[in-house]
Amino acid sequence: MIKDLPxxxxxxxxxxxxxxxxxxxxxxxxxxxxNRLLLVSGILGALLIGLGIILIIAHNWDDxxxxxxxxxxxxxxxxxxxxxxxxLLKKQASVVWREAAATFLFLSVGATIxxxxxxxxxxxxxxxxxxxxxxxxxxxxxxxxxxFASLFYLAGITYYAVETGYGYQWAGRDAYLFWxxxxxxxxxxxxxxxxxxxxxxxxxxxxxxxxxxxxxxxxVAGSAGELLFVAYMSLLGIYCIIGSTGSFKTxxxxxxxxxxMGIIGTLGILLTLTFRVFWEExxxxxxxxxxxxxxxxxxxxxxxxxxxxxxxxxxxxxxxxLMEYLxxxxxxxFSIGSYSAILATVLVNLLVLGIGLLTVRAGATKNDLGLLNxxxxxxxxxxxxxFFDTNISFVLRGLLFVLVGIGFFLANFWMLKKRKAHEI
Amino acid sequence: xxxxxxTIAAFVVVCLAQLYAPVSMxxxxxxxxxxxxxxxxxxxxxxxxxxxxGKYIVxxxxxxxxxxxxxxxxxxxxxxxxxxxTDRNGFATIRSISQVPPAENTDYVKAKVSYVSHxxxxxxxxxxxxxxxxxxxxxxxxxAELAYQSSQxxxxxxxxxxxxxxxxxxxxxxxxxxxxxxxxxxERQRERDQAAIKKAQEQ
Numbered sequence: 001m002i003k004d005l006p007x008x009x010x011x012x013x014x015x016x017x018x019x020x021x022x023x024x025x026x027x028x029x030x031x032x033x034x035n036r037l038l039l040v041s042g043i044l045g046a047l048l049i050g051l052g053i054i055l056i057i058a059h060n061w062d063d064x065x066x067x068x069x070x071x072x073x074x075x076x077x078x079x080x081x082x083x084x085x086x087x088l089l090k091k092q093a094s095v096v097w098r099e100a101a102a103t104f105l106f107l108s109v110g111a112t113i114x115x116x117x118x119x120x121x122x123x124x125x126x127x128x129x130x131x132x133x134x135x136x137x138x139x140x141x142x143x144x145x146x147x148f149a150s151l152f153y154l155a156g157i158t159y160y161a162v163e164t165g166y167g168y169q170w171a172g173r174d175a176y177l178f179w180x181x182x183x184x185x186x187x188x189x190x191x192x193x194x195x196x197x198x199x200x201x202x203x204x205x206x207x208x209x210x211x212x213x214x215x216x217x218x219x220v221a222g223s224a225g226e227l228l229f230v231a232y233m234s235l236l237g238i239y240c241i242i243g244s245t246g247s248f249k250t251x252x253x254x255x256x257x258x259x260x261m262g263i264i265g266t267l268g269i270l271l272t273l274t275f276r277v278f279w280e281e282x283x284x285x286x287x288x289x290x291x292x293x294x295x296x297x298x299x300x301x302x303x304x305x306x307x308x309x310x311x312x313x314x315x316x317x318x319x320x321x322l323m324e325y326l327x328x329x330x331x332x333x334f335s336i337g338s339y340s341a342i343l344a345t346v347l348v349n350l351l352v353l354g355i356g357l358l359t360v361r362a363g364a365t366k367n368d369l370g371l372l373n374x375x376x377x378x379x380x381x382x383x384x385x386x387f388f389d390t391n392i393s394f395v396l397r398g399l400l401f402v403l404v405g406i407g408f409f410l411a412n413f414w415m416l417k418k419r420k421a422h423e424i
Numbered sequence: 425x426x427x428x429x430x431t432i433a434a435f436v437v438v439c440l441a442q443l444y445a446p447v448s449m450x451x452x453x454x455x456x457x458x459x460x461x462x463x464x465x466x467x468x469x470x471x472x473x474x475x476x477x478g479k480y481i482v483x484x485x486x487x488x489x490x491x492x493x494x495x496x497x498x499x500x501x502x503x504x505x506x507x508x509x510t511d512r513n514g515f516a517t518i519r520s521i522s523q524v525p526p527a528e529n530t531d532y533v534k535a536k537v538s539y540v541s542h543x544x545x546x547x548x549x550x551x552x553x554x555x556x557x558x559x560x561x562x563x564x565x566x567x568a569e570l571a572y573q574s575s576q577x578x579x580x581x582x583x584x585x586x587x588x589x590x591x592x593x594x595x596x597x598x599x600x601x602x603x604x605x606x607x608x609x610x611e612r613q614r615e616r617d618q619a620a621i622k623k624a625q626e627q
Contacts (some may be wrong), residue, residue, distance in 0.1 A: 052562050058479075058562070059561065070450060070524070071445065074443070074446070077442060077443065077446070081439045081442070081443075084435060084439070085432075085435065085436075085439070088428075088432050088435055089432070089433060092428070105442075109442050109445075112442075113444045113445060113446055113449070116446045116449045117449070117559075118557075118559040120449065120450070120453040120553060120595060121480075121557055121558055121559055121591060121595070121596040122449065122557075123554060123555065123556050123557040136438075136441060136442050136445060139434065139435075139438040139441075140438070143431055143434050143438060148456045177602075218530075300584055
């Protein structure tokens with residue numbers, strides 16, 4: 001069926017768009033509900049059996065001698081490979097077979113290496129084990145076209161980044177390898193996005209890929225860690241841009257990991273920085289020297305700017321929301337913060353207040369109760385943060401709270417009344 | 425069709441790589457176990473675990489550092505070569521350390537520098553042996569630790585790791601308390617405990 005698609009397009013029977021949708025439907029293979037159920041149970045079964053084997057191995061059967069244990073070590077791997085081979089030869093069209101076989105084989109590679117290191121008492125730290133395991137499993141993502149293997153790989157390399165990048169001993173040295181490993185997983189993800197941006201596996205990737213990058217970013221932190229605020233704001237800006245452009249725009253909010261993380265993350269960082277203590281720390285450090293953090297900030301900042309520029313060229317300025325260019329406002333504030341903690345604190349507070357007010361206004365004009373309350377929530381979060389600031393008098397804080405509370409009531413009341421008026 | 429045979433060829437290559445990784449690990453270690461020279465390192469085991477490889481006892485060694493004139497050229501996580509010799513009691517000791525492999529006729533172990541220290545004006549290099557884990561059956565690891573602890577209180581007892589060394593590579597063969605493998609120590613202790621329980625029940 002899929003093979004005939006180009007011919008049909010050429011003959012003008014169907015449009016290219018239809019052809020793409022048909023291809024997406026078949027490659028995603030999750031059209032029918034029972035097919036999806038089979039897929040889930042297939043992967044889950046393979047996953048449980050694989051993990052079970054690893055646990056059974058971890059028990060360490062010391063009644064067996066070395067050669068027996070070694071021979072046993074290869075059993076799961078060989079079974080996995082046979083299943084994989086069978087799938088390629090006979091069941092290549094079946095998503096269930098491909099995913100289940102890839103999952104089992106991926107896990108059995110880890111099981112075999114574990115058992116061999118156990119038999120020979122190889123200390124080899126967890127990170128080198130993970131690296132070998134992930135590299136030997138990665139080809140399965142492409143050969144068996146397995147999305148679960150891809151997800152497993154992404155989780156594995158993130159674990160690797162955390163293992164090598166955080167912690168006190170020798171931290172950060174090998175963590176850079178993570179970025180290369182991530183690059184190797186991207187072709188599969190891009191293919192998924194092209195085929196079916198809202199597919200189940202694709203949505204999992206929409207969450208895991210940005211999350212993985214977000215987690216691994218911290219491994220860059222060294223002596224100039226505060227500078228990472230800029231890098232994180234730029235990265236989250238990139239997430240906002242990706243999440244609200246092109247086919248990602250059609251995704252539901254909970255399926256759009258980029259937009260979700262972008263918005264929540266940006267607001268989280270800004271709220272953190274409404275506290276003066278953080279700025280005092282930033283002002284204390286000498287940050288303007290060459291460091292990995294500086295590199296990351298420059299790189300991500302320029303990338304975000306480039307994306308913004310491309311989007312601006314293609315669409316009108318109105319298509320771009322505040323969250324997408326917030327990093328541009330943040331960078332000058334951060335620069336000010338290196339000199340004056342007070343000024344930067346005030347500016348960030350005003351910025352968060354501004355975001356809240358604009359969101360409220362957007363909610364009001366669009367007649368969207370959810371958006372309106374989100375805006376009010378931002379303002380409330382800002383006020384609550386100030387609750388912990390001891391240098392504002394109790395009376396003033398109390399008044400602010402009362403005002404915001406009244407604001408909540410009035411805004412919702414007004415909106416509902418407006419709606420009723422429309423209905424009549 | 426051509427695409428399919430390519431995929432299958434690629435799959436076969438991947439399978440071979442997946443097999444090669446553990447096989448090469450095995451061959452490497454077997455070579456050292458068969459032809460390496462045996463050394464005994466005095467140790468101090470404890471009992472943590474690893475999510476993938478199960479329970480093990482961590483071996484801490486009597487000799488974990490070596491004095492140097494200056495720590496200037498040494499860095500954390502660097503390779504370090506420990507030149508070995510055997511002392512009067514038959515235990516391995518470190519004769520000297522270097523940053524490059526020594527001449528051929530010396531036995532040595534490749535290890536990692538864990539940190540450098542300047543304590544009381546005395547510089548020394550601390551290192552981590554490449555055989556600091558001994559994997560055990562999960563039910564025995566904790567008892568092995570207890571057995572070790574009781575052997576520590578008795579100064580006549582000695583715990584050591586039996587290691588084979590060849591060309592800088594080291595493979596841990598066994599951990600022994602007073603010459604008895606720690607696995608057997610645990611089993612004997614269990615038999616003694618059971619006999620004691622039986623005796624108590626009979627009375």
